[in-house]
Every structure is written in C-alpha cells, then in structure tokens.
Amino acid sequence: MERFSLDAAHLLAGGMVLVSFMMLYQNRILGLLNVFAAHAVVLSLSVAWQAYVQAAPHLFVTAAIALILKAIIIPVALHHMVLRLGVHRDIETVGGIGPTMLMGMGLVALSMVVMLPAAAEADPIAREDLALALSVILLGLLMMVTRQNAISQVVGFMSLENGLVLAATGARGMPLVVEISVAFSVLVAFIVIGVFLFRIRERFDTIDTQALDDFREGRE
Amino acid sequence: MPIAAALLSVAGLAGVAVVAPILVARRKAWATSIVYGASFVLAAVLLLCGLSALLGGSAFQGSVQLPIGLPWIGAHFVLDPLSAAFLIIVDFGAMIASFYAIGYGAHEEEPGRVLPFYPAFLAGMNLVVLSADAFGFLVAWEFMSLSSWALVMAHHHDPENRRAGYVYLLMASFGTLMLLLAFGLLAGPNGDYAFSAIRSFEHIPWISGLVLVLMLLGAGSKAGLAPLHVWLPLAHPAAPSHVSALMSGVMTKVAVYAFIRVVFDLAGEPAWWWAVTVLTLGAGSAVLGVLHAVLQRDLKRLLAYSTVENVGIVFIGLGLALAFKTNDMAGAAALAVTASIFHAFNHSLFKSLLFFGAGNVLTGSGERDIEKLGGLVHRMPETAYLFLGGCLAISALPPLNGFVSEWLILQAILLSPDLPQWALRFLVPASGAMLALAAALAAACFVRAFGITFLSRPRSPAAETAQEASRWQIRAMYALMALCLVAGVFPGPFLDALSPVSQSLVGGAMPKQPILPHFSIIPISESRSSYSGFLVFFFILMASWAAIRVIHNFASRAVRRAPPWDCGFPDPSPATQYTADSFAQPIRRVFGPLAFRAKIDQTMPLPGDMTPARLTLSLRDLVWEFIYAPLEGAVLYAAERLNILQFLTIRSYLSLVFAALVLLLVLVATWA
Structure with missing residues (x-):
C-alpha cells in the first residue's frame, strides 16, 4: 500500500508535468484552454489522492476548489472571453516548438537536480512532489515568457499557480485557510486580469502585449 | 536621576521643534527668541546632567530602558562617564550657540527654515550620545544628519548651498550605511543590539578589524577624516553661523564619540594594526586639512578645513591610545585618550568661538571673503579681540587650552619608544612630526585669517561700513573665551574629571593632578615633564606689561618725523595692501x-x-580628483548602461525574472 500510494502520487504529479508540456506546444487558444482545464483536473486528482494518503480531509476541500474553480469556472470564462474578443482563430508563433520543448525538458531536469538533494530528508512523497511541482512552476513561467497573447500569459500564470498548490499539498500541514485564501486571490486576480483584457482590447484593438509597448512613452 | 532629566530635556527639545513652526507662523518677532531661549535652557539642563554624572560618580550615572522603538529591543539609554563627557561637550556648545543665536537669529531672512530644525538637531545629537542600543543609536544618528542637512539647506537659493546639501546628504547616507553594517557585525547572529550585550560577546578578531574599518568610514565621514572630509568644507559654511559652529564644533565630536564608543568600548581587544590605520588617517587629515585651510579665502570655509585638521589631531590621539592599549600600557593609553577627549572639548570651545566671530563679521559686513574685508578691528573691536583669542587658542599657543591638549598628545608620542612593534615605533614619531607641522601651519593660517580680516585698511565698502554685533553674540563669545583661558591656565581639574572616562575605556587613568605647585599638570610622572599654564600665563602677563612699559617710555614720548609716503602706503588704494593670497x-x-x-x-x-x-x-583637489571623480564616473557609466532596463517589454521583464530564477537554481544545484 505504501509503495502503491507513492507510485500513484508520482503518476499524478508527473501527469501534471506532462500536461504542462502539452500546454507549451499548444498554439491555438481554444486548445490551450482545454489543456489548461485538463491540467486543473489532474491537479485536483493529485490533491485528492494526497488527501486520501495523508488522511487529511481538508485537502478534499482543496481538491474540490481546484476542480470547480480552475477546471470549470476559469476555463469556461476564458472561453467566453476569447469568443467575445474574437481571437479564437489566432495562432501564436513565438519561438519554435522544438526549442521550447527542449528548454522545458532542461527545466524539469534542473528542478530534479535542485530539489532531490535539497529535500533529501523529507519523506519520499513530499520530496518528489516538490521536484515535480517546481517543474510545473518553471514550465508555467516559461510559458508566460514565450507567449505574446495576454490570454496565453494568463493561462501560464494560472498553471504556475497550480504548481504552487501541488507543492503546498505535497508538504504536509498547510492550513485550509491559506489554501482557500490563495484560491480566492487567484479568482480575484483572474477577474482583474479579465477586466484589463477588455480595457486593453478597447483601447488598442489587440491583446498582443507587444502592441502595448509600441504605445509607451519615453522609448529611446 | 540625571538620565531621566536628560531624556526629558531631549523630549523638550523635540517638543520645541514641533512648536517652532506654529510660533513662526503666528508671531514672527518673538519666535526666534522663544525657540533659542528654550533651547538654551534645555541645553543647560542637559549640561548639568552631564556634569553631575561625570563629577558626581556612579550615584549620578545609570541606564534606563524605555518600551519605545522596536518591540523586542526597546530603547536603552545610558549615562556613563564616556557619554557624560560628550554630553558636556555637546550641550555646552549647544547652550552657547543658542545664546548666540538669540542675537544672530534676528538677521535670519527665513526663520521658518531654521527654527524648527535647530532644536531637532540638538535633540538628535544628545540622543546619539545617550543611546545604548544600536537601533536607537542609528535612528538618532540619522535624525541628527537629516536635521543638520535641513539646516545646511536653509539658504537654498544659493546653488552652491544646494550642491553642498546634496554632497552632504550622500556622504551622510554612506556613513550611516557603514555604521549599520558595523553594528550588524557587532550584534552577531543572535541580533542582540543592546550595547551591554554587544560588550559581553567574545568578538572574532577579523570581525573586530572589519568593524574598525567600517567605523572609520562611517564615523570618520561624519567627523571629517580625510579623505572622507569632502562634504565638510562645503556643508559647514553653508549653514547659518551658529549652526556652523555646532556642526564643526559639536557634531564632529559626536562622530568622535561614536568611534570611541564602538572601537574602545564595544569591539573587543584592539590589534596593533588598528593603531597604524587610525594614526595614518589622523596625521593625514591634520596636515591636509590645515594645508587647505591656509589657502582658503572664504572665512567660514577656512574654519571648516581647520576642523578637518583638529579632528585629525583627535584621531592621532586615539590612534596612540589604541597602540598603547593593545600593548597593555594603561598609563600611556590613558594619557592619549584623555588628551584626545580634552582636545575634542577644547576644539568645540575655540571652533565655536571662531565661527561666532565669522558670524559676527558676516552679519556686520555681509562678507565672507577675507580679501574683501580688513580694518574690522576699528569697526568691530570686541569681535576682533575675541576672534584673536580664538586664533591664539586654535594655534596651540600657551597659555590657552589648545596648547595643553596638543602638548599632552605630544607627551604621549614621546612614550612611543616603549612600544614593541617596530612599525609603530617608526610611525608614531612620524605622526608627531605631522602634528607639529599641522600646528605650525595652523598658526600661519590663523595669523592670515585674523590679519587680513581685522587689520590693515578696509578692502571694500562692506568692510568700511561694518557694524559691531549684538550684545548676545558678543557675550556668548566672552563666555567661550573665558572658558578657553580657564581650561588653558587651570587644566588640572579638567583632566581629573576625565579620569573615570579613561578608566572605563583603557583600564587606566592619568595621575591625579595635584593643585600645587603653580597649578602644574603632569602627564606621566613629575620627574618626566610637567606644564604649568598658570606660570606661563603669569610670565606672559609680566613680560607684556614690561614690554608695553618700555615701549611706551622710550617710543611714545619720542618725537617722530615721518615722511608722507611712509610704511609702503604711498597709494591710498586698499588694493596695495598685503593680501591673503600673497600671505x-x-x-x-x-x-x-x-x-x-x-x-x-x-x-x-x-x-x-x-x-x-x-x-x-x-x-x-587631489582627493576629489583621484577618489571621488572616478567613483562618480563609474556610477554614471553604470547608470547609463542600466538605463536600458527602464524601457523593456513586459515579456522581457518576465524573461529577466525567469532567467534570474533559473540562474539561482543552477547555482543551488551546482553548490549543493
């Protein structure tokens, strides 16, 4: 049972890394949103498994929040937003898929190298979870860096946050209050970003962040 | 309990600083007298606290802890012999300066720019001396720096003053940063910032050495130690004269206090190379300061450079004390440290006196350039003679106080052959030679300052129509002059009063100064050397009296025939006179x-x-050219290069964050 719970936890956390990679090469926006929903589903499964293994019922609440908020509400809202903004046919081409994937693999390797010795004393589930969570965080950052479309950047940010939740649940004893407040802050961030997206769009007729810089003053 | 009274007075000063703007807004005419009067009274109370703590023994000393400041530290205050000695220096200067300012402040065009900051400045200096934990010390230090900066900027319409303020602010921030680092090192990993806790630690030698370097940079920059003195000749003259007197005479002493407190009291056992560093810097400052002073035409700037010189002398004494302390020569160390503190006290007296004189000249004639003055001895006789007294004192001429302290430092230098380290045996006489050179040049400098300013004929209409200063200003100067004379003629009690200070710092004291015969003082033992200011004073009086009698008898009654173009003044234009530059x-x-x-x-x-x-x-100015100009160039170059960072895209910023994160992770991975 011990062995099995460990393997299952690894499977789910590894699944998140895999889905992160899927997000990296998804260059159509609607496809990206679907993959993001899948990312959140895997996260909630992983958290639920942790809840079961650690016998910590409050983690089930976390899993439910992840499922409802990140796998359903946010993707659906983003979906509507994309349709209203009319950018669902846009295709992003930033860098090549190949180099991006290679960089992502490098990042995963790096996080393994960093975390495994650093958390050597922690129990195995937490240790490998931490390493995989760091990979997810770095992949989310990589996505924010490589994308130009504001919506893809928001998705990158959300997947980064998923990585944080994964790390937090892997390490035992994060209080529920913290988890709930983090979830709600993400929701608030999402709302603010949504409002901004429409404002940006209204002003500049685009949500390409590159275009914002063209309007900035003081450039040499 | 003097410490409670002292803290209440400091609070009172802060209160005056708060009330001052309201007074200025309401009743212009009275505000000046009220603020300076209140400062005078409060400084007098603080002076009494210091005196009672220094002379009254341990019954009047003490420490308190108040529940203000950082919650887990609190605010510690202490009144021990060292802080009492410097409390006296600070508050005597503050008291006299407040008295002087009652007269001088009437000339202020915008009193609202001076009155609120003046009591705040006094409060800051007092708090620095009284604090007994690093946090309170640094807060008070910064308070002192900022309020004095505001005073420097009082006449901000002059672009030169604005530049002075800017340089001062930069150097003050740098100094505070250095002090912060020094205290950080002293507090150790536990972070107990109370001085009593720091004192009880066992400090690692190289950390103590680093603390010394940081203190030389931090306190040294405030004290005006070369090559960190560059702000001082700009900022001190820019302030109103009574504030210049306080900054030069008193604030530099607060910095000396900080140095003594940390290096002698907190940083543990000194190493002998500390003495080398301190001696070199002190001797360098002394000579460099006075060389600059000789060449200045601006009277107040001349005095500011002379402050650099005197701080150098104080640091020579402190370096000697370190050298003797590290070799367990308690008596010699006590002599050096006593002489240093006594010189700090003396300098606060005569430098205030001279700055007051410069202030009188400024209010009387509106002129600071000595090439445009002259003949003021006729228009402002009292200022002239008092200024002359200050010049005699600062030139270290007996029987005044400057001579006593410099003589004591030279006596300490004469003990250097007993030192075991060869480097010190060579360096100490060399710094003694520098000290002698500085003293001689200072005499030349002040002959020039007095002669060109007060003697000969007026060189400008401003000097011709100069007015004598108000009675407040003159009386303040009389008080200082009297004390200069008393400290010079009867130095014994002053040295005795400092013996608990040297006892606490170097574990020894100078021999008890006997009152008889002829009020002499003995630095080491009676067989080696002694000096009696009283006898010298008596002989000078007798000799002068005799000389006057002789000249009067033989010359005054004799008929003189003088050609009409006598004495090298055939041309009545004052431009033909000897000038400051030619001197x-x-x-x-x-x-x-x-x-x-x-x-x-x-x-x-x-x-x-x-x-x-x-x-x-x-x-x-080589210091400026070789140290500050390259530094400025480097900062500008770096700023120019980094300016690009202001204009990146959002994605580039994200990429930078990302790259930094990955870089740090790689570092962790390779090091772990």
Missing part, C-alpha cells in the same frame, strides 16, 4: 606642487604688445 604664497610654494599639483602659467606679452601680462595659478 599664503610661501606655504603654497612649498606644499603646492605636492599637495595640490599647483601650476603657475605666465603669459608675457611680446615687447610692443599692449595686452597685460597674466599670471594664472591652478590648484587641484
């Missing part, structure tokens, strides 16, 4: 090429050409 010329010739890279360009027109011949002299 300084021989000294400039000797030291100019070395210290200032002096260059003289002569342009002689060809025969038949009617253009005038020209002699152009260029002096360069």
